[in-house]
Amino acid sequence: SKIGGESLRNRDPMKKDMISELPEALLLHILSYVPTEDVIATSVLSKRWKSLWKMVPKLEFKFLSMLRIEDVYRLLILHKAPFLESFHLKIEDAKGRSDISFLIGIAFSHHVRELVLNLCHDDQKKVRFPSVLCSYNNTLEVLELAQDVLLDFPSRVCFNALRELHLCHVEFKDEESVCNLLSGCPRLQDLVVERYSSFDVETYTIAVPSLQRLTIEDDGSQDMYGGGYVINAPSLKYLSIKDLYGIDFCLIENAPELVEADINDVSHIDNENILASLTSAKRLSFQFTVEIKYPTGSIFYQLVSLELDIKGINWWNLLSFMLDSSPKLQSLKLDGSCWEDCPVGWEWNEPKCVPECLLLHLETLVWRSYGWQREDEKQVATYILKNAKQLKKATFDPAYVGPKELEKLEKRREMLNELASVARGSTSCHLLFESK
Amino acid sequence: MSESDMAIIKPEMMKSYIWLETSDGSIQQVEQEVAMFCPFICHQVLQKGAGSSKNNAISLPQKVNPAMLSLIFDYCRFHQLPGRSNKERKVYDEKFMRMDTKRLCELTSAADSLQLKPLVDLTSRALARIIEGKTPEEIREIFHLPDDLTEEEKLEPLKNTMDDPRIRLLNRLYAKKRKELKERAKLKSIEVEERVDERVDERSVDDLLSFINGRDHKVVNTSKSKKKNKKRKEHKNGTCKVSNKDSHNLHSKQRSVDETSSSLGGVSNLHNIEDDIFSRKAEFEDGFIDDEIDPALKEMLDREVEDFARRLNSSWVLSVGQERQPVHFSINGNGDTRRLTGTHS
Numbered sequence: 001s002k003i004g005g006e007s008l009r010n011r012d013p014m015k016k017d018m019i020s021e022l023p024e025a026l027l028l029h030i031l032s033y034v035p036t037e038d039v040i041a042t043s044v045l046s047k048r049w050k051s052l053w054k055m056v057p058k059l060e061f062k063f064l065s066m067l068r069i070e071d072v073y074r075l076l077i078l079h080k081a082p083f084l085e086s087f088h089l090k091i092e093d094a095k096g097r098s099d100i101s102f103l104i105g106i107a108f109s110h111h112v113r114e115l116v117l118n119l120c121h122d123d124q125k126k127v128r129f130p131s132v133l134c135s136y137n138n139t140l141e142v143l144e145l146a147q148d149v150l151l152d153f154p155s156r157v158c159f160n161a162l163r164e165l166h167l168c169h170v171e172f173k174d175e176e177s178v179c180n181l182l183s184g185c186p187r188l189q190d191l192v193v194e195r196y197s198s199f200d201v202e203t204y205t206i207a208v209p210s211l212q213r214l215t216i217e218d219d220g221s222q223d224m225y226g227g228g229y230v231i232n233a234p235s236l237k238y239l240s241i242k243d244l245y246g247i248d249f250c251l252i253e254n255a256p257e258l259v260e261a262d263i264n265d266v267s268h269i270d271n272e273n274i275l276a277s278l279t280s281a282k283r284l285s286f287q288f289t290v291e292i293k294y295p296t297g298s299i300f301y302q303l304v305s306l307e308l309d310i311k312g313i314n315w316w317n318l319l320s321f322m323l324d325s326s327p328k329l330q331s332l333k334l335d336g337s338c339w340e341d342c343p344v345g346w347e348w349n350e351p352k353c354v355p356e357c358l359l360l361h362l363e364t365l366v367w368r369s370y371g372w373q374r375e376d377e378k379q380v381a382t383y384i385l386k387n388a389k390q391l392k393k394a395t396f397d398p399a400y401v402g403p404k405e406l407e408k409l410e411k412r413r414e415m416l417n418e419l420a421s422v423a424r425g426s427t428s429c430h431l432l433f434e435s436k
Numbered sequence: 437m438s439e440s441d442m443a444i445i446k447p448e449m450m451k452s453y454i455w456l457e458t459s460d461g462s463i464q465q466v467e468q469e470v471a472m473f474c475p476f477i478c479h480q481v482l483q484k485g486a487g488s489s490k491n492n493a494i495s496l497p498q499k500v501n502p503a504m505l506s507l508i509f510d511y512c513r514f515h516q517l518p519g520r521s522n523k524e525r526k527v528y529d530e531k532f533m534r535m536d537t538k539r540l541c542e543l544t545s546a547a548d549s550l551q552l553k554p555l556v557d558l559t560s561r562a563l564a565r566i567i568e569g570k571t572p573e574e575i576r577e578i579f580h581l582p583d584d585l586t587e588e589e590k591l592e593p594l595k596n597t598m599d600d601p602r603i604r605l606l607n608r609l610y611a612k613k614r615k616e617l618k619e620r621a622k623l624k625s626i627e628v629e630e631r632v633d634e635r636v637d638e639r640s641v642d643d644l645l646s647f648i649n650g651r652d653h654k655v656v657n658t659s660k661s662k663k664k665n666k667k668r669k670e671h672k673n674g675t676c677k678v679s680n681k682d683s684h685n686l687h688s689k690q691r692s693v694d695e696t697s698s699s700l701g702g703v704s705n706l707h708n709i710e711d712d713i714f715s716r717k718a719e720f721e722d723g724f725i726d727d728e729i730d731p732a733l734k735e736m737l738d739r740e741v742e743d744f745a746r747r748l749n750s751s752w753v754l755s756v757g758q759e760r761q762p763v764h765f766s767i768n769g770n771g772d773t774r775r776l777t778g779t780h781s
Binding site: 015016017018019020021022023026029030031032033034035038041042043044045046047048049050 | 537538541542544545548556560561563564565567568569570572575576579580581582583584585589590
């Protein structure tokens with residue numbers, strides 16, 4: 001009866017099957033945008049579609065508590081595409097744990113290009129990543145490992161094609177394993193590390209000559225202290241470090257190719273070395289919660305854009321230092337404090353000479369959460385407005401006042417007016433007060 | 437098209453229009469910069485010098501009819517202008533994609549023939565969105581696909597796999613694993629009973645069965661440590677979408693009771709290969725294997741492994757074909773202690 005219905009349908013030009021006529025490569029391309037479970041389900045659609053799923057080079061199992069390990073095995077084995085573009089496996093089921101090595105092995109034998117493994121077991125036991133598979137691989141380009149994975153590499157790996165590596169809360173057996181993994185990736189360009197400091201190793205050494213982008217996100221909320229990072233990446237262009245609360249040290253070898261660095265929530269460590277290594281950067285963004293040491297003599301000779309969070313202690317010293325040391329600075333963004341009072345005994349020591357960048361280059365100033373109640377912020381703002389001869393636009397987003405607090409609102413208006421009437425160093429400077 | 441190509445064109449041709457012939461024989465001319473946005477046309481112009489006059493019009497591939505060509509050139513006309521912002525382009529693309537499915541297929545085909553990759557990607561994604569999340573019936577309805585597979589054929593991929601030596605190997609592996617588990621259970625039967633697993637105690641057997649079924653995610657997600665919570669929160673590939681996935685899982689919730697037969701035949705005999713595999717497997721074995729299996733779960737595991745051979749031939753594909761209907765969980769009354777049966781009626 002189906003057949004009868006079918007030929008009737010075929011006669012109607014409006015109901016022609018347009019999609020199955022597309023060339024196979026195109027159908028596979030379409031299916032590559034469809035989630036794996038749905039792709040596999042297309043095997044029952046019609047004759048044309050029966051075996052298509054086997055050629056779609058992506059197998060991404062993200063909800064493995066619905067699908068079993070045996071099913072994954074079977075699917076992997078039935079899969080016929082000559083290359084596996086990507087294989088994603090997110091497993092929460094502890095039972096399938098010992099099969100993971102096999103599955104990875106099968107994926108490797110299918111020349112997988114991108115492997116994502118996210119193991120999250122309730123019992124938090126780790127699964128060892130099969131190091132025996134890592135001794136010679138030419139196809140893997142992207143590797144992401146997350147959560148309950150143990151990395152134990154007694155000898156150097158060989159991932160010749162690996163460009164991108166994400167290690168998210170995985171556990172290294174020892175410092176040697178870190179070294180054996182990272183040094184075995186001659187083309188590694190992008191490294192993202194999320195971990196709890198000193199959770200697995202004390203000194204986390206990142207020595208990768210080819211590395212261009214590095215992101216480290218430590219997690220300061222856990223009660224772990226000690227340990228640190230040693231970063232030796234001469235080709236580094238982009239650096240992002242966050243949340244290095246409890247660590248003891250972070251040594252960065254010089255990075256002459258550096259374009260941009262974001263250092264946030266870093267404290268308790270000797271930061272002098274960090275700043276000194278960043279002198280090649282064009283753009284910097286800092287958030288330090290404690291006073292850091294300033295590398296005297298360092299000049300940020302290419303710095304054009306600087307963002308500073310000025311909620312920390314003695315922030316104006318950092319600002320002075322940076323203004324003095326960044327002769328070419330064009331854009332300055334400050335993130336101010338919501339607290340009303342500036343520290344007791346505060347003193348603003350005006351720089352002896354006006355910094356070169358203020359005289360010659362600074363064009364844009366943006367001050368978010370401008371602390372109009374604070375003497376320190378007011379004085380620094382005034383200083384900049386007075387002395388920045390090239391300033392084109394200065395935007396102040398004043399600290400928030402509720403609409404009912406009439407007295408405060410009045411006071412704020414007064415302060416802002418005072419700021420606006422400061423004699424500006426630049427005649428073409430456009431002053432703007434914004435409220436977000 | 438590179439700068440140098442443009443340099444070659446300009447002095448020699450200086451034409452601002454390109455002549456094209458569509459599959460129905462009609463000829464038209466289109467502004468050069470618009471037409472050259474299509475690699476196919478670009479190639480014809482540069483390599484063969486075609487398109488310069490009405491007589492020398494470029495023959496377009498068969499799949500490109502005038503209606504589609506017009507659409508494609510609208511797209512090209514918009515995108516070939518370098519001054520447009522990414523946002524503008526995105527907004528345009530979204531609007532452009534609003535068309536019926538039939539047209540979408542035609543457009544994909546035409547764009548593909550002209551090798552216009554950005555448009556091929558755009559239309560492919562649109563078609564993918566249509567396919568995603570729908571039942572096979574719905575998909576057949578939308579695209580007017582013939583339902584020309586017999587029930588048997590729908591199962592076929594799995595049936596034939598029994599011939600695949602790798603599947604047979606897996607069968608043996610699982611048989612061996614089950615044996616191993618049984619042995620361990622004997623050794624540990626006392627130990628295991630003494631262990632208190634609070635997680636298990638909280639749940640009834642039914643809950644456990646659902647857990648294995650993957651039905652009830654709430655059960656899965658209990659008892660997390662604080663650390664785990666934080667990790668999960670931050671990790672992008674976040675949580676399972678319980679509600680809508682329930683109806684579309686591939687998992688054989690609805691394994692029908694009696695399968696096809698050839699299943700058990702697979703569990704065989706070639707012990708030497710099996711041992712070989714097994715010893716290799718031991719290499720992979722990590723020191724963290726979970727051998728404290730609580731009794732109820734262990735029994736489940738046992739049965740699962742036992743079922744594996746049958747499951748290879750199971751109706752999961754059939755259930756996939758017919759599924760996406762509310763799951764019926766019931767213990768099979770015919771005495772089969774298999775815990776998963778379902779109906780797909």
